[in-house]
Amino acid sequence: MSIAPAPAETKLATFRPSGRTRVISIIMILIGLFTALAFGLGSVASAHSSLTFTPVNLTAAPWHLGTLTVLTRWTNVILGLIMVALGAEMYLRQPRRGVMGRFGVVAVLFLLALLLWASRAPGPSQVGYVNVTAVLIGSSEVAMVLVFGALSGLMCERSGVVNIAIEGQYIGGAFFGSVIASTTHDFFFAAIVGAVVGGLLGLLLAFLSLRYLVDQIIVGVVIVTMISSLSSYLNLQVLTPFPQYNTGNLAPNLAIPLLSKIPIIGPVFFNQSAFFYLMLVLVGVISFALFKTRYGLHVRAVGEHPHAAATVGINVVRVRYINVVLGGAIAGIGGVAFMASQGQFQPGYTSGLGYIALAAMIFGRWRPSGAVAASVIFGLSVYLSDNLQTYSIPISTEILGMFPYIITIIVVAGLIGRVRAPGADGIPYRHE
Amino acid sequence: MTDTTPSVTPPKTRHTALVWMTSQSPIVVTVLALVLGFFVGAIIIITTTPAVLDAWRGLFHSWGAPGHAIKVTLDNVGAAYRSMFTGSVFDPSQLWHSITTGKGFDASLTPISETLTYATPLIIVSTGVGIAFQTGIFNIGANGQAVLGGIAGGVAGSMLHMPMILHLPVTLIAGIAGGMVCGVIPGVLKAFTGAHEVIVTIMLNYVVYAFLLFAVLSTAFQRPGQSNDISRTMDPSAQLPPLFGSTSGLRVSYGIFIALAVVLFAWWFLDRSSIGFDFRVTGANPSAARASGISSRTVIVLVFLVSGGLAGLAGVVQAASTTHYVDGGFLIGNAGIGFTAITIALLGRNRPMGILLSSLLFAALGVGGRTMQAATGIPLDLATVIQSIVVLFVATPVLVKEIFRLRAAKTQAVQLATQGWGS
Numbered sequence: 092m093s094i095a096p097a098p099a100e101t102k103l104a105t106f107r108p109s110g111r112t113r114v115i116s117i118i119m120i121l122i123g124l125f126t127a128l129a130f131g132l133g134s135v136a137s138a139h140s141s142l143t144f145t146p147v148n149l150t151a152a153p154w155h156l157g158t159l160t161v162l163t164r165w166t167n168v169i170l171g172l173i174m175v176a177l178g179a180e181m182y183l184r185q186p187r188r189g190v191m192g193r194f195g196v197v198a199v200l201f202l203l204a205l206l207l208w209a210s211r212a213p214g215p216s217q218v219g220y221v222n223v224t225a226v227l228i229g230s231s232e233v234a235m236v237l238v239f240g241a242l243s244g245l246m247c248e249r250s251g252v253v254n255i256a257i258e259g260q261y262i263g264g265a266f267f268g269s270v271i272a273s274t275t276h277d278f279f280f281a282a283i284v285g286a287v288v289g290g291l292l293g294l295l296l297a298f299l300s301l302r303y304l305v306d307q308i309i310v311g312v313v314i315v316t317m318i319s320s321l322s323s324y325l326n327l328q329v330l331t332p333f334p335q336y337n338t339g340n341l342a343p344n345l346a347i348p349l350l351s352k353i354p355i356i357g358p359v360f361f362n363q364s365a366f367f368y369l370m371l372v373l374v375g376v377i378s379f380a381l382f383k384t385r386y387g388l389h390v391r392a393v394g395e396h397p398h399a400a401a402t403v404g405i406n407v408v409r410v411r412y413i414n415v416v417l418g419g420a421i422a423g424i425g426g427v428a429f430m431a432s433q434g435q436f437q438p439g440y441t442s443g444l445g446y447i448a449l450a451a452m453i454f455g456r457w458r459p460s461g462a463v464a465a466s467v468i469f470g471l472s473v474y475l476s477d478n479l480q481t482y483s484i485p486i487s488t489e490i491l492g493m494f495p496y497i498i499t500i501i502v503v504a505g506l507i508g509r510v511r512a513p514g515a516d517g518i519p520y521r522h523e
Numbered sequence: 524m525t526d527t528t529p530s531v532t533p534p535k536t537r538h539t540a541l542v543w544m545t546s547q548s549p550i551v552v553t554v555l556a557l558v559l560g561f562f563v564g565a566i567i568i569i570t571t572t573p574a575v576l577d578a579w580r581g582l583f584h585s586w587g588a589p590g591h592a593i594k595v596t597l598d599n600v601g602a603a604y605r606s607m608f609t610g611s612v613f614d615p616s617q618l619w620h621s622i623t624t625g626k627g628f629d630a631s632l633t634p635i636s637e638t639l640t641y642a643t644p645l646i647i648v649s650t651g652v653g654i655a656f657q658t659g660i661f662n663i664g665a666n667g668q669a670v671l672g673g674i675a676g677g678v679a680g681s682m683l684h685m686p687m688i689l690h691l692p693v694t695l696i697a698g699i700a701g702g703m704v705c706g707v708i709p710g711v712l713k714a715f716t717g718a719h720e721v722i723v724t725i726m727l728n729y730v731v732y733a734f735l736l737f738a739v740l741s742t743a744f745q746r747p748g749q750s751n752d753i754s755r756t757m758d759p760s761a762q763l764p765p766l767f768g769s770t771s772g773l774r775v776s777y778g779i780f781i782a783l784a785v786v787l788f789a790w791w792f793l794d795r796s797s798i799g800f801d802f803r804v805t806g807a808n809p810s811a812a813r814a815s816g817i818s819s820r821t822v823i824v825l826v827f828l829v830s831g832g833l834a835g836l837a838g839v840v841q842a843a844s845t846t847h848y849v850d851g852g853f854l855i856g857n858a859g860i861g862f863t864a865i866t867i868a869l870l871g872r873n874r875p876m877g878i879l880l881s882s883l884l885f886a887a888l889g890v891g892g893r894t895m896q897a898a899t900g901i902p903l904d905l906a907t908v909i910q911s912i913v914v915l916f917v918a919t920p921v922l923v924k925e926i927f928r929l930r931a932a933k934t935q936a937v938q939l940a941t942q943g944w945g946s
Contacts (some may be wrong), residue, residue, distance in 0.1 A: 111716070255721060303919045308661055308721055309869065310918070316862045317911030321567075324904035328571045446725045453722075489737035496726040496733075500708075503726075504718035 112185050115505050119178030119197045126201055127171025130208035131164050138163040140207040141220035146358040156354055158220065163211040170204045191454060191461075194505075198468050198498070202475060209482035216482040226471075227359045229478065232432045233444075234463075234470025235363075235370050236261070239425025240448025241455060241462035242377055246418035247293075248457060249381060250411045251394040251515040255311030256296055257422045258445025259318035260289040264426020266322045269436035270330075272340040272427075278365060281340075282427050289423015290416045292318065297415035301408050304519040315445070323438035330436065342366060342431035366428035373421065378459040390414060394513035397520045407520050422448075443496065447473070450499040457513060465502075472498050549872060555923050556916035557884075564909040565600045568901060575599050603901050610894020611638045611887035629772050634890065636773040640845060642886035643775075644669070644837035646782040648860055649867035649878045650789045651833030656873045657793060658826045659806035664709055664724025665834040666861025667731035668702040669854050672835025673842045674738050675701025677754050677849040680761030680842070682743070687760035691843075694761040695781075698839020699832045705731060706831015707824065714820040720827075728861065736851050752851030763844040776844035785833060789875040792829075802826060834861070863889070863907075866914040885910055 140163045144156040174197045181193055206226070212219035240257045247254035264285035272281040292314055300307040330337040342364035351361040381387040389410055392400040397407045422445070429444070430436055451469050455461025476494040479486075569575050578595035581588050609615075611634050621631040648665050655662040662668075676698035683693065709723040738744050739752045746753050763776045792799040805812040805822045813819060837860070842849055854860045867885050871877030892906030916923050923929075 299915065299919055299922075303921055305918045309865075310915070312661075312663060312721075312862070312865060313869075313911050313914050313918070316866070317908055317915070320904040320907035320911065324567070324902045324908060325571060327902040327904070332573070443725060443729050446722055450722055450726075487737055487740075489733045489740070492733040493730045496729045499726045500712070500718070500723050500730075503722050504712040504716045 111505070112190060113182060115190060115194060116178045116182035118501075118505065119181065119194065120175050122197055122201055123171045123174025123176075123178060125171070126174060126204045127168045130204045131167035131169075131171055134163045134167070134208060134211050135213070136162075136164055138211040138214060140166065140211050142207075143220050143222050144224050144355055145222060146224050146362075161207070163207055167204045167207055170200050170207075174200055191456070192464075194502075195454075195464060195468055199471065202471050205475070205479070209479055209484045215484065218481055224355055224358055226474065226478075227355070230467070230470040230474040231359055231363070231367070232470075233473045234466040235367050236425050236429045236432070236444055237448045237451050237466035237469055238370050238374065238463055239428060240422050240445055241452040241466055242373055242459060243289075243418040243422035243425065244449045244452040245455075245457055245459065245462060246377065246414045246421065248452070248516050249394045249513055250390045250414035251397060251513060251518065251520065252297065252300060252411055252415050253307045253311065253517040254293070254296060254415065254418055254422075255308050255446075255449065256292055256314040256318075256419075257425075257448055258441055258443065259311075259315035260292050260419050260422035261426035261429060261441045261445050262315075262318050262322050263288040263292055264423035265430040265441065266325065266426075266436050268427030268430045269340060270336045272431070273336050273338045273435075278340075278342050278427070278431060281431070282366070282369070282424050285423040285427035286420035287423070289426065290420035292423070293416045293419020294412075296419070297412045300519065301411055301415075304521065307517055307519075319439065322436070326436065326438050337435045339434045340431060341434050342428075364428070364431060366424070366431060369424070370428070374459045374463055381459070391513070394515055397515050401522060407522065411520070444473075447495060447499050450503050453512075454502050469495060469498070549920070551929075552920040552923050553870065553917055555927055556913050559916050559923065559926065560909045560913035561604065563912050564905055565604075567905065567908065568600050568603055569596055572599050572901065599899070602899050603895050603905075606895045606898040607888070607891030607906075609891075610634055610898075611889075611891035632773060634894075636775040637890045638883065638887045639775040639779055641890050642882045643778040643782045643844065644841040644854075644860060645863060645867060645886055646879055646882040647785045647840060648834045648837035649864040649871070649882055650785050650875060651830040651837075652861075652864045653868040653871065653873035653875070653878050654789060654793065654799075654802065654833070655826050655830040656868050657806045658802040658822060659809065660713075660823065660826050660830070661721050662706070662709075662724060662827065662830045662834075663721055663861060663865065664705065664727050665830070665837075665864050666854065666859040667724070667728040668705040668831040668834035669838035669841070669860050670731050670735050671705040672698035672702035672838030673849050673853055674735060674744075674754075674838075675704075675835065676761075676839025677757060677842050678738075678744060680757030680839075681755035681848075683761075684758060685760065690758060690760040691763070694757070694843060695836065695839055698835045698842075700835065702831040702833070702835015702838065703828050704831075706827040706834065710824040710827025710831075713827075714823040728859070732855060735849070735853060735855075739849060739851055746848070754849040757843060757847045761843060762847055763840065765844075774845060778840040778844040781836070781840055783879075785836070786875045786879050789878075793875070798825065834864075863910065866910050869914050870917050 139160050142159040142161075144159075177193050177197055181190065206221050210216050210219060210221045240261065243257050243260065244254050267288045268281040268285040271284045272278055275281070296307070296310050296314060299305045299310045326337075344362050345365055345368070347361040351357045353361070379387075381390060389400065389405050392403075393405060393407050393410045400410075401407050425448075426441075429441065433440065447469050448466070451465035452462050454465035454468075455463070472495045476491045479491055480488050575592075575596050578588075578592040582592055613631060613634055617627070617631040621627045648669055652662050652665050676694050679697035680690070680694040683690065685693070705727060708727060709718070709720045712718040712723055713720045736752055739754045744754050746755050763778045763781075765771065765773060766775050766777060766779070767773045793803060801812065801817045801822055802825075804815070805817060805819060809819060812822070838854060841854060841860075846853075863885060867878060867881045870885070871879070871881035888906040888910060889903075892903040895901055895905070896903040
């Protein structure tokens, strides 16, 4: 009775050769054909696309790379054919590993082709070039927030608790982070307060789902509803009459000497806010902690088979409490980081990033490095859906806005059967 | 009917009158959860209202200050909750005036009429969410499904022209179909790829919000002569007329009967129909359902069709009975109708009757919240905060009993347990 019904047959099913790889590879081939036809042959033969690499802040990196000009039609045809080749290879070889990696490559190539097509000259666009550095910097801000959320989800799910409240922890962190940053002008305090708020929300999730065995997803969803309405209540009640608590709080960029001067890589990786560096450190620390330390072994054991873990003397509930609270704290910092990249708090402006972060975690197969790679792809698509309109392409802003969400659905639907969640993920544990 | 009947049937909660009176009764827990919710709400009002904080700040300035601070606190909290009540149920003095003089019933019945108007789509959409919950499916996409239903109904109501006897049914069916289209996507994806419905439905909500803006700004559907996000007005033949005639000013419409019919349908469907039985068995014990030959894929897709269809109906009923048009914020404001529906379904324990009562309660909270905002300046979002807190407590009956030192039952896992991300 006490043993939670482990979905044994589901686990086996993922190891059987499935038609899923086939379906994904066909999707990849279709995307490739679409790219080659619509973005490639669909543009006039004389059209050119220009890629520039000028850093946004010239004083930080005083170099100037030339402009790379390519023929739009044939570049996109080649990009499309590469995607078709990747899909065909996957269809024929049915590889066990690297499915998501190939899909990720196709996604990035597709976005590149889209950018080339949108910025082609002569074309409808006023802006006749793509500043690769600016695109990467813009996407990295979104990706950073997503990585915080994905790491939060990963911490919780590796120990067997589904944290669907990441969105709420983002909002809580962003709200209190903005208040603290406005009053103290110190992002360090803001981050700490954001971590405390997120951690408390994690504690609420852990308390209700571990002690009272309430369904984790219900608790998570209700926490998100509660925090989003509470934040919009406080916004009207406190921040609107006292706007000094919600002033512009863009986190300053900290340029790392020398490294920040490297072309392209410098501005993207070494001239960012402190939150970006903190995110990189966290990825390293969590990877190490999960896979190389004794505690990480305990966490994974608790997430895979809590009863076996309990048998060897691991305190299952305690491990889960610690991880859920830490995970909440990380998501809370992510909320502060989001606020610091937007400048202030606005109700509802996270617009589902917390759920996209969860999808990034799934896409990254519950691994920190995978979560980073997935966040980059999602970050690119969120950034592009917000900014492609500058190229006045013939797709309305509203339709473009659907883009990241549709990609998320495709990822979750297309790949979830290929990945294996931690065995006890989302299943309540009761000690006998 | 031989021995293939599943041995594990979903537990029926049949309560005798005696049980309802004891501390084990779900009613007691619900009432106590409400008390706790309003208590936390009061604390939020106290700690965020400048007037109250100022009164407490002057605590040591004069001998009368503590009394004054307590008075200001009680005044503010009292005014907030009083306006919530008078705005959603009735204003006692006004009603008494109407009864004694026989005049002004329209004004004194407006609050209750507003509550019923607000409750109408909530009842319908929450019933759908509750049916999904009983099957072990978490339909967070009700918001998107309702919005798409509203768009579809709005298109049918404003761009088709026919006599009412045809137009109204066509409009309603278009709404249902819109909801089903949006609902069947997560259903099919879950059934055939194992994609978890929670993420898919939330993402679809955002897709539908974007589509709503696209639709109401498109040349075909946008109100002629307007440049903002507002749709054409539905024909009078596609509208659900007000119950007491258009002159009374009471907005409650014939839609309330649709809502009641949906509740009846849900009761029949869950308790009497064989598909409903399959649904409940799947929700209570998926392996037993599989063993007895119920196809889980079919059930998942059907649940999303039913749940999405009801959400779509709610959307079109909302459009046809109150606004008669769709705009860019249709059913999205205040956490969205879908999230309210989840809290209502949980509060009503997924039973049609419970959902009916909880819908009326949360509708009253929402309507009263608007009056509170107008009367006291305390933002309406407080109502949603209180709802969420109530639901957290309702989901944790043992905690409520511990807080009130009641005899607690053994901690039991909630029957609905969504199991991770796998299929």
